[in-house]
Amino acid sequence: AEERLAGISYEAPLVRALINTLIDYQLTNLAGKQNRLLIQVETITNLQTGGGFVLEAPQGFIFEESCVLLDNPMRELPFVDLAPAAPMICSSEVPFTTNKPVVTISIAKGEVRADKYEFMIDAENPRWTYNSMSMSWSISTYTNIGLLESADLPSTLEGFSIEDPMLAGELVSDVSYALTHRDDHPEQRSFVILAFQLSSIPSSNIEEVMTVKAPLGFEFASLCQIITGDDVFGVGEAFSDGYRRFEASATVGICEGSRNTARIPVKPGLLNLRKYAFRLEVFNPSLTPEYNKWTISFSGESTVPFSGYRLWKFTEVAVSASHAARSTTEEETRSTISLLFRPTNTIGSPGFIAVTGPFGFQIATACSVNLERLNSLGESIQELSGLSCRGAPQPTNDAEVHISASTGDILALESYRLQIEVTNPLSIPVDPGLWRVQSYRSAQAGYENLLDIGEAPSFPLTEVFHTLEVTYPPYVNPLDLVLELTIRVILRHAVELGDAIVIYGPEGYDFALPAVTGQHALEHRGCRNFEASSLHLLPSPVCLGREIRFIFQSGGVALDTNQMLTPLMQFKVQTAYPRRTLDSAENQFHGDHVRGEVVVSSKTVQGETVTPRLQALSVQRLDTRIAV
Secondary structure, three states: OOOOOOOOOOOOOOEEEEEEEEEEOOOOOOOOOOEEEEEEEEEEEEEOOEEEEEEEOOOEOOOOOOOOOOOOOOOOOOOOOOOOHHOOOEEEEEEOOOEEEEEEEEOOOOHHHHEEEEEEEEEEOOOOOHHHHHHHHEEEEEEOOOOOOEEEEEEEEEOOOEEEEEOOOOOOOOHHHHHHHHOOOOOOOEEEEEEOOOOOOOOOOOOOEEEEEEOOOOEEEEEEEEOOOOOOOOOOOOOOOOOEOOOOOEEEOOOEEEOOEEEEEEEEOOOOOOOEEEEEEEEOOOOOOOOOOOEEEEOOEEEOOOEOOOOOOOOEEEEEEEEOOOOOOOOOOOEEEEEEEEEOEOOOOEHHHHEEEEEEEEEEOOOOOEOOOOOOOOOOEEOOOOEEEEOOOOOOOOEEEOOOOOOOOOOOOOOOOHHHHHHEOOOOOOOOOOOEEEEEEEOOHHHHHHHEEEEOOOOOOOEEEEEEEEEOOOOOOOOOOOOEEEEEOEEEEEEEEOOOEEEEEOOOOOEEEOOOOOEEEEEEOOOOOOOOOOOOOOOOOOOEEOEEEEEOOOOOEEEEEOOOOOOOOOEEEEEEOOOOOOOOOOOOEEEEEOOOEEEEEEEEOOHHHHHHHHOOOOOOOOOOOOOO
């Protein structure tokens, strides 16, 4: 090395051969049952139109003649889904020369670039049993399938055994979570107790491998922990009725995990007709898998897929807000946040729901809250009473909604809407952040009391109008059928060509002229007695019900370079006289500055109380006396 004058290294190209190939079952390995196969392959050569993949299966497997490539919803990088890579056609046939099913995935258009691919495909298992050593699969790639022009050298894969059914298999649910370290929260380490019952005495006198397959998304550590002795149900705890510990001679070796599969060597000694229980370490996914079934395979037998557990997580969580404008140092923007969720666990008294907003939101110490149970259409069917909303002594983005005995339970798997009043942040973050919701079984917020957790993206905050003012007339003639308003608008952003300014009045206001013949009732039309004080700034608006819309089609409104605000845009417009008195939450005007699909800025201001008129009032004398 000391005499070396120069050196260079160069990365050699990969050999044109398929690598990192795998095939495994995801539903069951029972003979004659419907199955879903998971296939992984890394290609070296780019494949063009006319090329593709050919998969040869062992005899007895049955594929649909027009098969479908499925994505693994729990797929992990670096593998990518094969189906979107290019338009492809999947077909299958069974050549009479080999009697082995052949699945052909041909590229109809475009290119499948060299990469690590993963896909799933449905099949029916053979109707007779196989051991894995005799289950040989092959996968090939071709630049031209019709001419059998090879792209990469093919790969031969060892498959999986096809087995007879066990008598029973289950996930034991009636356990002490504390004693067994069971944890059903998303993305947490947990220990589950599984049980199985063999129908036949194992014939082998040598060590055999027990295979546990969890639903896709669950993961076993590369060296997973298994407990088979006296402590399966907790240290020093007796076995539940009906379950047995492993026989003394049936000791287990090192548990090896890979993704959702654990393999445990077991020495001879297990017997048939006994339901053996063991405890196994597993890591939960972030979501409950759509197909939530487990299987156990041992000594030529496999369980019928049995049900797993739902993760303790709020599902269908969504957030919306009545007002999205940021607050300013001069004026706060108060908004009502609506949180939709579906709990996995029932929440009862004295439990509570903790709500945490993104940084910058503030929830009052004595906050206001409303909780409704919804039907499948999202309509309210029950309003829950007796709730207590508690923010921090110094308002922050946290609050707790406590349940009293009079509230009743918040039921598992039902849909709810929680509304809570907040103050929007002073600044607009680059990332809107997340709203988080957690439920607890008691009034104490410890992990041991934690039930469901959930989160949802927050709504994007917008800039706030500098000015949105609505002025009512000082006096209204009792006989008038309309109400004239003066509206003033100043923006912090310039109005560009194509932008729109939209003003919404309270419910019951109607700024639009009556529809004439040929006009649809829901068609925008002229506004009642519109009059602009700044004609050079505002285009003629169109109105529909309580909406006034200005569309800037011929020019915009620039900012004043000194104040960095738009000039005052002022106009008068009339509304049909409101028919009912609105409460404070309903009696609001709202303005949006819209650019395409984006709300650039907005603001909400309170309207004045308007007392509706008595119409067609008359006085009629009911007695028959003559007036004196």
